[in-house]
Amino acid sequence: DVKVTQSSRYLVKRTGEKVFLECVQDMDHENMFWYRQDPGLGLRLIYFSYDVKMKEKGDIPEGYSVSREKKERFSLILESASTNQTSMYLCASSPGPLRPLHFGNGTRLTVT
């Protein structure tokens, strides 16, 4: 079974802090994604990557950046956390553009 591991289940940070959310997949998948999930808004794509060192902006990239230095790891960075970034963050990976996404269990981030 594919395993997508997000480093933290719960995270509490202060406004203005730099925050790193880590995601690792163990199946050599090419595509990786970061979404945020908010009630009533579904999943919104922040960034995705189709290869090492490659990244593409999603629908809501403002306030975020990403890093993919190795194929298995995709990091989401909040340069200066704000309260409106309090959310559930979901990482996903996929072996190809027509294959299903495999999700991690999410990181619930609270910014105070």
Place this chain on the structure above:
Amino acid sequence: AQSVAQPEDQVNVAEGNPLTVKCTYSVSGNPYLFWYVQYPNRGLQFLLKYITGDNLVKGSYGFEAEFNKSQTSFHLKKPSALVSDSALYFCAVRDPLNAGKSTFGDGTTLTVKP
């Protein structure tokens, strides 16, 4: 741009009754459609997909979905609902020409009552 709509925030059914969770889509090319389920405090799990071929697609846990090109719909169905089917369901569309970018609907909460 591609998009997905799930017109119902909530669907309630009695155990043993058939269930339908609705999804409509908008894409510029061929549609590549997926259904996922999310249980509390968990990530999403893949249920089934439509890429090409038969309009009726069978998936995990007894779920199936019907692809209707003329109505641009991809409704999720199950002949007999279980209480354990209660969860949040998401419809999604992928764009293979954009590195497989996936766009999700807002989700539908399914509640199956005993």
